[in-house]
Amino acid sequence: MTTNTVSQGKSSTQTPSALDNFRPLIVDVAVPLGSYYLFKNAFGMSTFAALAWSSVVPAVRTLWSVVKERRTNGLAGLILVVNVVSLLLSFVSGDPRLMLAKDGAVSSTVGIGILVSVALGRPMMTAGMKPFLVKGDQAKEAAWQRLVSGRSAASTDFLRKERTFSVVWGVALLAECVARIVGAYTIPVDTMVWLGGVLMIGVMVLTFLLSGGLAAGPMEAMVRAEAEAEETAARTEVAVAA
Secondary structure (H helix, E strand, C coil): CCHHHHHHHHHHCCCCCHHHHHHHHHHHHHHHHHHHHHHHHHCCCCHHHHHHHHCHHHHHHHHHHHHCCCCCCHHHHHHHHHHHHHHHHCCCCCCHHHHHHHHHHHHHHHHHHHHHHHHCCCCCCHHHHHHHHHCCCHHHHHHHHHHHHCCCCCHHHHHHHHHHHHHHHHHHHHHHHHHHHHHHHHCCHHHHHHHHHHHHHHHHHHHHHHHHHHHHHHHHHHHHHHHHHHHHHHHHHHHHHC
16 A cells, blocks of 8 residues: 555544534524624614525525535524524514513524424534534544444443433523513513523523533543543554554
8 A cells, every 4th residue: 555545545534623513503603693793783784684684694505405415404494494583573563572572482493493403313402512522632533423323332322412412402492482481571671671681691501501411521521431442442452463
């Protein structure tokens, strides 16, 4: 085997970088959400116009996935659905309580989308969790692939916790939706305006802690243990061969 062939073999099995892991979140989530605030605050567009223009990227990504890749892009599709729901709700005006409640409707759309992805066997929150567990490390990336593919003895537990992570987030967002709607119609409007932000932050912090303790933390330990076990096996094999 020539040096060139070896080089090609190594490059073909090279694991993705941290940027590769974050790319789905950047393109499918950060770009459309960031463009919404850019259009609305920097260019002074109306809420409707900003939502419409920020829907272009997720719409194109979703269509491309369906036509070219023959699969549904979960993240891009979810952001597109949220934008469409927000566009429809933006027509509603005149009732301040209803305008406060509409934020809950957006949260519920995201929550339902996450839970549906779990039911379909493709937990949507995995894309956001994986970079923090793998951290761009090639050994951990390989360990992750073995765990999710079922080739590891710990795969069953790992996949169960992967689903748990998304379920926790889906349920939390649905709970936030219910709390927002109840608050919008039972608490004074002036109070609910600032309380909505506090509620969102509180739910996010609590969900980070809960999902981390129930799923992300144990999954990180399994990835690390799998990587270390593979490294130990490789060293033993080299020692035996020598």
